[in-house]
Each structure stands twice: as structure tokens, then as C-alpha cells.
Amino acid sequence: GENVEQHPSTLSVQEGDSAVIKCTYSDSASNYFPWYKQELGKGPQLIIDIRSNVGEKKDQRIAVTLNKTAKHFSLHITETQPEDSAVYFCAAVWGDQKVTFGIGTKLQVIP
Amino acid sequence: DSGVTQTPKHLITATGQRVTLRCSPRSGDLSVYWYQQSLDQGLQFLIQYYNGEERAKGNILERFSAQQFPDLHSELNLSSLELGDSALYFCASSASDMNTEAFFGQGTRLTVV
Numbered sequence: 001g002e003n004v005e006q007h008p009s010t011l012s013v014q015e016g017d018s019a020v021i022k023c024t025y026s027d028s029a030s031n032y033f034p035w036y037k038q039e040l041g042k043g044p045q046l047i048i049d050i051r052s053n054v055g056e057k058k059d060q061r062i063a064v065t066l067n068k069t070a071k072h073f074s075l076h077i078t079e080t081q082p083e084d085s086a087v088y089f090c091a092a093v094w095g096d097q098k099v100t101f102g103i104g105t106k107l108q109v110i111p
Numbered sequence: 112d113s114g115v116t117q118t119p120k121h122l123i124t125a126t127g128q129r130v131t132l133r134c135s136p137r138s139g140d141l142s143v144y145w146y147q148q149s150l151d152q153g154l155q156f157l158i159q160y161y162n163g164e165e166r167a168k169g170n171i172l173e174r175f176s177a178q179q180f181p182d183l184h185s186e187l188n189l190s191s192l193e194l195g196d197s198a199l200y201f202c203a204s205s206a207s208d209m210n211t212e213a214f215f216g217q218g219t220r221l222t223v224v
Contacts, residue, residue, distance in 0.1 A: 032211050043113065043201050043215035044154070089154060097167040097210040099144075101154040 006102025
């Protein structure tokens with residue numbers, strides 16, 4: 001099966017700074033990589049995703065990059081705001097529509 | 112609001128009991144996915160149904176089962192409950208069967224005592 005490693009597990013940044021979360025995966029057949037934001041007491045919310053035939057995708061302050069050769073993908077949040085504080089999960093979708101999640105990164109944006 | 116509805120929000124039950132969790136997908140979505148989230152195991156994929164048929168299976172225990180009904184709502188049945196089954200159970204839905212662009216519900220918090 002797929003193994004997804006995510007780091008760091010916690011991240012504190014000053015408001016306005018950038019935050020970067022990195023994930024690696026093991027199965028080269030994985031073809032879809034979503035990122036989820038989970039706020040306390042809520043379900044994970046899809047914030048951005050990337051498919052294996054794309055190297056980078058951007059949506060306003062959020063961007064994701066994918067390096068298929070190295071099997072890693074990253075989430076970049078620019079101009080962070082206090083409301084960005086949450087737990088972020090990366091995931092990889094592989095054979096038969098199965099999905100493996102990273103362990104999560106708790107992001108704290110300090111005003 | 113993701114459009115995915117899960118009931119109940121909270122459930123407390125005793126060991127050995129059986130419970131049923133319910134999920135209504137977003138309007139038009141044919142796929143339903145079930146996940147378990149716990150502190151020690153993280154977020155784990157359990158099972159997927161697409162248009163009434165089982166499509167993919169993850170780390171689902173034999174004591175657990177699921178089904179998707181003709182109106183596309185889904186139920187997750189957990190039986191012979193153990194203390195370790197205490198967790199958040201999420202349902203997600205998507206339009207396709209490819210586990211892409213999936214939207215999660217608010218979850219059911221199950222506590223086994």
C-alpha cells in the first residue's frame with residue numbers, strides 16, 4: 001500500500017509570513033494529491049489538489065507543487081492570516097481509489 | 112457547509128454493542144466514502160461506495176460494514192464495539208468514483224465506554 005509522510009507536525013509563523021508543509025509518498029502509481037484543512041470540531045475541508053500530470057497549481061494565497069520524480073509534494077500558504085490556523089493534511093490517492101493521509105500539521109499563525 | 116450530512120453528531124455506547132452511523136451525500140454525488148479519525152491512527156480510509164456498489168476497501172475491520180441505498184445515502188454499521196473503536200467517523204462524497212474532489216461531513220463522534 002501507499003505510505004505518506006508529512007512534516008513538520010507543528011508549525012508556528014507570524015501573521016503575514018509564508019508557511020510550507022511537505023509530504024512524501026511511496027507508490028509511484030499515486031495520481032491525485034489533495035490537501036485538507038481541518039478546524040477544531042469540523043470535518044476536513046478540501047482546499048487545493050493536484051493531479052500527477054501537473055507540476056504546480058495555485059489558488060489565491062495557496063499553492064501546491066508536485067515532484068513526481070522525487071515523490072514529494074508541498075503546500076505553500078503565503079501572507080498567512082490568523083484564520084489559516086488549523087490542522088492541514090496531505091493525502092495520496094492510489095490504486096482502486098484508495099487514499100492514504102499524512103499525519104497532519106498543526107499550523108499556528110501568530111497575530 | 113459542505114452539503115454532506117452526518118447523523119448523529121455524538122454517540123455514546125457500551126462495549127459489545129452495535130451502532131449505525133448515517134450519511135447523506137451532497138446532491139448529485141454518487142460516491143460515498145467512510146473514514147475513521149483517531150489520535151493514534153490518524154485519518155484512515157475505510158470503504159467507498161459508488162452508486163450503490165462497493166468500490167474500494169481500506170482498513171475496515173470485519174466487525175464493520177457499510178451499505179449505500181438507492182437514494183444514495185449510506186450507513187456504516189459498527190458491531191461488537193470495543194473501547195478502541197472510539198473515534199471520529201467521517202463520511203465524504205464526490206461526483207465521480209475516482210476519490211477526487213471529495214467533500215467531508217462534520218463527522219460522528221463515537222465514544223465506547
